[in-house]
Amino acid sequence: MNDPSWNEPISGESRSAATDDIDLDRVWVNVAAEVWRRHPGRLERTAARLLRSPGLARALFTTPSLLLPWLIASAVVLAVGALTQVGAGQPLVWLIAPAVAAVGIAYSYGPGLDPAWELSCSMPVSDRLVLLTRGVAVFAVNAVLGLIASIATLATHAAQPTITAQLTFAWLLPMTAACALALAVAVAVRSAIAGAGAGVGAWLTLVLAHSATDYGATDGAGGVLSAAALTSAITDANLYLPYLAVAVCCAVIVLFATRPQRGLL
Amino acid sequence: MNIELTDVTRTFGRNKAVDGVSLAVGPGVFGLLGPNGAGKTSLLRMLATVLPPSSGTVRLLDKDPGRPAARTQIRRRLGYLPQNLGYYPSFTVAEFVEYFALLKEMPAHQVPKAVAAAVEQVDLGPRAKARLRTLSGGMLRRVGIAQAIVNGPDLLLLDEPTAGLDPEQRVAFRTLIRDLGQRATVVVSTHLVEDVGTACSEVALMAEGKVVFRGTPDELTAQGEGHEIGDSPLERGYGAVLAASRKQVAA
């Protein structure tokens, strides 16, 4: 067929005649289904197989995009803390990190992290599992950022005796306790703000109260607000077990408060 | 009966948002009318299994949502559009609808076609790959409707679905819910009386947490005989019933 005119629609052929029994809308939907289809990455496909739920895998993998604003905010705050000097050169990272993390974890409950949160609560996929996983993700992000800031300051201020290795890492324990408390309150009271307030408030109260009773510990030169006094909440090994106990208790509260019969809302 | 509520109450602290509501609803379009604060949203949240009742029994699709396994089964057959949906700005229309199709545990091989059909049904085909942050309020509402219908639900709950839709889109919406109501129970909660009056086979009016009227739109119109306030017969009926219920509360 060399004559191209055979291939052109002939003017006599109407567009609607002879096609009454053909559903072009249905054809288009089938075409669009393939064209608009999303192809999940290999990680997501593996997760879907392991968790036996493509929905749960997808929910977990959207977490990074939801966490991005939180990541940026936390990074900024911790960078500021690392750069600020107090008294004899103590970085504020260890003071800020637990508070920042507590706020973040509290807001993984409710629309703070997930804008379509109420709708997500009406889904068959376990909202509790998604909440817990997102909470853990927020914690991990803050832990990593805090460690980076902390180690950076340790490296640049290695000469100063008040910045010890203990200070660089020990804040992770009170951070865990503060986060567990924040999430427990948020879930029990059904309010992210309440959780954030509880976590930050408890941490600040502890820091101030402990430094008031312990201000002579390191250099004795200052009062309650000296850098040495403020670090006592982290350096005092007597507190480690209580921190752990608080974390465990609050974790149990979270699990109980999110039990299926009660729901999240 | 897809919905069976018996003396359901929901309190928040000292506030009784829903006060002793009993309803039985089968297939068809059911309108839930009432002023803001009447308890419609709390009632809808209980139907969406998002909120448990403080007292009374709820049965949805012949199952008890208080039991976790049954609740999961109900949720697979549910479509819900909350009053404030919230969007993921970086998602496209198709991605957003697909996300909830997956969360509703639709079989993965059915998802692409269901998503395409839902997007086309709300007339957002030309925007399927547009990011949600580029859409207007009315379009976002339609995205919300699309995710609610994507799994062909037996129970469809729509809270203020026509917010931001222009008149032509409202007509299309009414046609859509009439079609869906052939086989499923569609509950539309709205404070705009005319919006759904013509599409509903039955309406209920809520005030102060109680159902003060239940019947057909025509019966509601009949209540409005002689009532002055309202631009249309249905609105007059609505106003009359509300006024009567307020008098009863005051007495």
Add this chain to the structure above:
Amino acid sequence: MDDDELIASLAGGDDMALRQLFDRHAPWLAARLRKALPPDDVEDVLQETFLAVWKNAGTYQPRGTPAAWLWVIARNQAALLLRKQGPTTQALLDEALLDEDRPVSDPAEAVATRTDLDVAAAAALGPPGCPDREVWRLRYEEDRPVAEVAALMGVPEGTVKSRVHRARRLLRAALGGVE
């Protein structure tokens, strides 16, 4: 946008362009395919055609005949479908061939030939209703036996046979003897 621009755009991933192309061309493609295939098959072929268009738009060379390009893809998809359906279809199609002396073993080629011939018939044999066109329609498009055609047209069987012969001659001439 004209068709060439649409195809270029959809090669770049513009799904709106595909939609416009579909709205413009699916109706006539459907009508043409319907002459050779039942409705369900037409829908399947159209679906595969536009998916193939989506995937292969990059290979399109603008030569001014986008409709021809679309028709070739549609025809090939129809052929693929028929190949899958197997020998029964082939047997039915063998009867509809233009030249019974030249049996075609490939049903795909047969349907391709047949649909092109339908198009050629419209041009070469005259408007619908005229005797040559009628006899072609009854004999080859509707597969009726000679006796039935004669009864329907109200003419002797001999007349039917000679009209069939003339129609074939006209078509062969119009097609330039090309296979």
